Amino acid sequence: MDDQALLRYSRQIMLDPIDIAGQQRLLAGHALVIGAGGLGSPVALYLAAAGLGRLTLADADEVELSNLQRQIAHATADLGRNKAESAREAALALNPGCCIHALTAHLDGEALAQAVAAADVVLDCTDRFSSRYAINAACQAARVPLVSGAAIRFSGQLAVFDARDPDSPCYACLYPPEGAASGEGDEALSCAESGVVAPLVGLIGSFQALEAIKLVSGAGTPHRGLSTFDGLAGQWRHFRVLRDPACTVCGKA
Numbered sequence: 001m002d003d004q005a006l007l008r009y010s011r012q013i014m015l016d017p018i019d020i021a022g023q024q025r026l027l028a029g030h031a032l033v034i035g036a037g038g039l040g041s042p043v044a045l046y047l048a049a050a051g052l053g054r055l056t057l058a059d060a061d062e063v064e065l066s067n068l069q070r071q072i073a074h075a076t077a078d079l080g081r082n083k084a085e086s087a088r089e090a091a092l093a094l095n096p097g098c099c100i101h102a103l104t105a106h107l108d109g110e111a112l113a114q115a116v117a118a119a120d121v122v123l124d125c126t127d128r129f130s131s132r133y134a135i136n137a138a139c140q141a142a143r144v145p146l147v148s149g150a151a152i153r154f155s156g157q158l159a160v161f162d163a164r165d166p167d168s169p170c171y172a173c174l175y176p177p178e179g180a181a182s183g184e185g186d187e188a189l190s191c192a193e194s195g196v197v198a199p200l201v202g203l204i205g206s207f208q209a210l211e212a213i214k215l216v217s218g219a220g221t222p223h224r225g226l227s228t229f230d231g232l233a234g235q236w237r238h239f240r241v242l243r244d245p246a247c248t249v250c251g252k253a
């Protein structure tokens, strides 16, 4: 790190759990952010600002007027642009030293597997069940930790699934695919269909960025279980999540 970098990251370096060594791990780290919308916006901006050295931002959608209420990496002038490209530009404006790659095609199959395997941490910032299961399976296969976030209406949640930890559950342990297919629960709905209050995605996305920074820098201990936030009541809740031995993704069967 040169003097400029030491100054830029000084407020993190002065934190004992991060220190110079943790900041250097961040600068050498690579995060894959899937979805550059409501959650992906604060994730991309905070990770770039914090000095995560390499970011891959994946989103095939274009910026629409109804996105701007909450997807703060995009400005009015970005309407019609690809979201990954738009978020890349916003993150680079914050920190030109960050190496940011935009993936503008829908990420699935072999491309998803390769992108996940190349990353130190994956942040699921999508809002579709099908994408969530595919990302979870790819992270389990490549043994890359997954920071999962969701936000809808006034409610949000976060969980970290670390395939390197034999005791860690996976997304499919928490939400078995057969239950999700029937469309039970809020999370089966998208923000486009159900609405979402603007700062909620900032809250959950910032929490995701924090967990990714901890995982890459080595600070603290990764979040365990499931945290949910009820924005109308202003209350967090925490739930234990156990690994399901019969899970179709991470189970031994």
Ligand SMILES: [Zn+2]
Pocket: 169, 170, 171, 172, 173, 174, 244, 247, 248, 249, 250, 251
């Ligand atoms: Zn599982």
